[in-house]
Amino acid sequence: MQLLYSHTSPYARKVRIVAAEKRIELGMVLVTLSAPDCPIHQHNPLGKIPALVLDDGDALYDSRVIVEYLDHRTPLGHLIPQDHSLKIAVRRWEALADGICDAAVAAMMESRRAPEKQDAALIAKQMSKVERGLQALSDQLGSNRWCVNNTFSLADIAVGCVLGYLELRYQQLGWPEQYPNLARLYAALMKRASFKDTAPPA
Ligand SMILES: N[C@@H](CCC(=O)N[C@@H](CS)C(=O)NCC(=O)O)C(=O)O
Incomplete structure (x- = not known):
């Protein structure tokens, strides 16, 4: 493959x-x-x-x-739970995290166009999705260690990937300062070899 x-x-x-x-x-x-x-x-x-x-x-x-x-x-350590309700919960986290990525990528593409061709309203609209999405991630995580059922899952992976992307492309957002619980989650994820080995280049 x-x-x-x-x-x-x-x-x-x-x-x-x-x-x-x-x-x-x-x-x-x-x-x-x-x-x-x-x-x-x-x-x-x-x-x-x-x-x-x-x-x-x-x-x-x-x-x-x-x-x-x-x-x-492989049956090894399922990242998408077998239980239907937990699976739906995990996939909703993933949908939210991926949706924030979609908005951040769209705003980034627009901001790379020649200044006179950029649509400021489109960028603002996409960035408000990013802001609202981050707030929702933070509210839903609360003080939990992992996103769903106190168990590491695809939900944590998807959230970690959007946070890593924002760290790469939107440092000015300052999400770690704004959302310390998301920063704590990202720090825990970055201890895993799977995250360390795939970190985007600086
Ligand atoms: N929903 C897709 C999104 C994939 C996506 O948008 N990838 C970007 C790169 S980060 C891409 O290939 N963009 C090229 C394009 O949209 O033409 C997924 O989850 O795989």
């Missing part, structure tokens, strides 16, 4: 962490999305990373489908 990824994609990091936690070896294919011959287009018609190319040549996307596939491949 080969994973098409980039060093900075928070969605690809989520998949890499799940694979590492599940001790599943993946072939890694580093891609540059802006390259005209980027191989992602052969595997994902949406042209987005990550995509997981299976041994029979079929490809899986997006990250939520891939992590479910990987979690199901």
Whole structure:
């Protein structure tokens, strides 16, 4: 199996962490999305990373489908609970964390356009999703050690990936100072080899 990824994609990091936690070896294919011959287009018609190319040549996307596939491949330490209510809770955390990523990525793409072409209202709208999303993550975590059922799960991984992305791209937000409980969670996650080994380059 080969994973098409980039060093900075928070969605690809989520998949890499799940694979590492599940001790599943993946072939890694580093891609540059802006390259005209980027191989992602052969595997994902949406042209987005990550995509997981299976041994029979079929490809899986997006990250939520891939992590479910990987979690199901081995019985070792399920990251998505078997219990239905807990599973839905974990997947809602993931949806919130990924949604914050979507908004942060959209605002970043817009802010990279030439200044006269940028839509300030679009950036403000996306950043308000980021702010509200962070507040919701912090409120829901409270003083708990992990996001769901006091057990490490995909929910913590997804939250860790968005926090890492914001640390990389939006240091000026100062989320660790604003949300000490999220900072505590991120510090605990960064002690794990799976997180350390996939940290985006500074
Ligand atoms: N929902 C997708 C989001 C993937 C995504 O947006 N990836 C970005 C990189 S961080 C991308 O490939 N963007 C290129 C594009 O949108 O054309 C997932 O969870 O995999």
